[in-house]
Each structure stands twice: as C-alpha cells, then as structure tokens.
Amino acid sequence: MNPPARGGLPALLARPYKYIRLEWSSDFAMLRLRTCVKPIQCYSLAAMTELQQVFSDISANPGLVRHYVMTSDVPGVFNFGGDLSLFVLLIRARDLESLRLYGRRCVDLIWWMETAAQRGVHTTVLAQGDTLGGGLESVLPFHKVIFERSAQAGFPEVLFNLFPGMGAWNFTIRKAGFAIANEMILSGRLYSAEQLYRRALVDLVVEDGEGEAAIDHVVRTVDPRMRGTLAALQARSFAAPITYESLLAIVDRWTETAMNLTDRDLRLMERLARAQVRKAGGAHEGAVEEIKRLELDTAWGEERSGNTAWGEEGTGITQWATP
Secondary structure, X not given: OOOOOXXXXXXXXXXXXXXXXXXXXXXXXXEEEEEOOOOOOOEOHXXXXXXXXXXXXXXXXXXXXXXXXXXXXXXXXXXXXXOHHHHHHHHHOOOXXXXXXXXXXXXXXXXXXXXXHHHOOEEEEEEOOEEEOHHHHHHOOOOEEEEEOOOEEEOXXXXXXXXXXXXXXXXXXXXXXXXXXXXXXXXOOEEEHHHHHHOOOOOEEEOOOOHHHHHHHHHHHHHHHHHHHHHHHHHHHHHOOOOHHHHHHHHHHHHXXXXXXXXXXXXXXXXXXXXXXXXXXXXOOOHHHHHHHHHHHHHHHHHHHOOOOOOOOOOOOOOEOOO
C-alpha cells in the first residue's frame, strides 16, 4: 500500500482505483465511496486494499472529511461478504496464515469504522440489495444504516459449517442484544429490511429508489450537530466497548474452524460463489436463491435421516426469519 496522502483533497481523490469510485461534496465535506468489485461483489483482498488506502488518506488529513458515505454500484447487490473462492483455495492448500491474514485485514477495516467518530468522521451506509455474511458485518459499525425495502441480509455461514468471524457477534450484540445475535448467526436465515429494522440493526428503511434522498436527509440532519453527535458516539464506545483484541481473537477462532471444513462444506461454498457471479453479472437469480436451496437441501437431509429440526412455523423448513 502506498504511504498515506498528505496533499489534502486533490491527493485523496487523485488515486487510481479499480474497484471503488470516490465522489466529493464540498457543502458537507462528504466523501462518497461506491464499490464495484469484479467478478464478485465481495470483500476481495484487492478491494480491501483500496478501502484501506482511502481510510489511510482520510486519517492523514484530519478535519478534511466530515461525512463518509458508502454505497454499491452493482444493481441488486450491496456486498456478498467474504471471498468464498479464495477461502476454498486457501483451505484446500492448508494455508492457515494466509487465511488468518485475510481475516485480520477485515478487522482492520472494521476497526477504522468503529473508531471513525474519534477521527471526526460521521459514517452512513446505504444497502440497495443483497447484503450477506461479511457484507452485513461491514454495515453494522456505521453510525447510520439505511436499507431500501427490497434489500435483504443475513449470516448464511452456518449452512456450510462456518460462522461470521469479523465482528458479527460483537456489533449485533451491541445493537440488538444477545438473543437477536444468537438467532441470526446460528440460524443462517435471511431477513428483510423491515425485519432488520425491527431488530434494531437498521436505522432507516425507505422505499426502493429513495435511498439517495435518505442519505441527503441523514447528512443534513447530522451536520449542524456534528460535534455533539460525534462526542455521544465516542461515549457509546465506552458504555458498550468493542475491543480490537476481541475482534482478532474471534478471527483466530474463525480461521481454525475454516481449516476443519469438509469437502462437502467446501463444495457448498463453491456453489454459492458461482451463484454470486451469476447475480453480479445481471442474472435474475443469484446468491439469495442459492442460500434458500442450501437450506432446503439441509432440511430434506434432516428429514431423510429422521433428525428434523422443526422451524418456527412447524414445517421443518424455515427459509425466512419471522417478523
């Protein structure tokens, strides 16, 4: 990674990026970051390197950026989360250290978001599509989380015997409580924007197409009381602390768990990765539909083995979270 820029706004905006696009609004000192990662809209190592460069440049120019806003340029997808194809490659190669390195890169980005208020930056994120696994983890540290109504999210990792290891437990517990975190992470279910709002993980749900106006509303509302807002957010971190060390400890556990996945688990991950490519390429079906199929396959396997785990509706197959 290049050294942090110290040339102010021109240097921050001048860097050539492949997977992100930056926009600047001088009225509110707002930096808008749009992501478009190919071939899969996920947190690849290359994409995370570009994100970290942006964060480094913001930190190197204190006071320059007051509002940081993140959105996706991929229709129907905010972010699919972890790079499943890379995970499979590293697990098959038994490359524990590279897998741990990936997890720690994720934690570094999450930690910058967690400490943004201390840097004088208010953060807002808009999800206009599928927000899965690490994608959902990545929005939780934002100060304001906006979902358009058709967006859906969840932690599907348990379907292939893994768990979300880069902050899901910490931030879901802080925002929604232990019971909600337990429900979401251990079930692998998908949730609508409205269901996430009721669970306090989303701050604002707007109709499809109204997300841009919602961003403008949030920024205009926060900006006049920025100092008090940031001070309150810093105080929140003392009242409900999340530590860098705890995030790293969970990553280490996630890495160890990943290295013990079976060949069947890895094939399921590959299957989901292929579905992500289809959706990112504009196909009507994609990762969400594939998760539903995986849930159905699991349920039928339990039925055949006589070990059915009955869902909340008493059907034995629960694909969606209850309100």
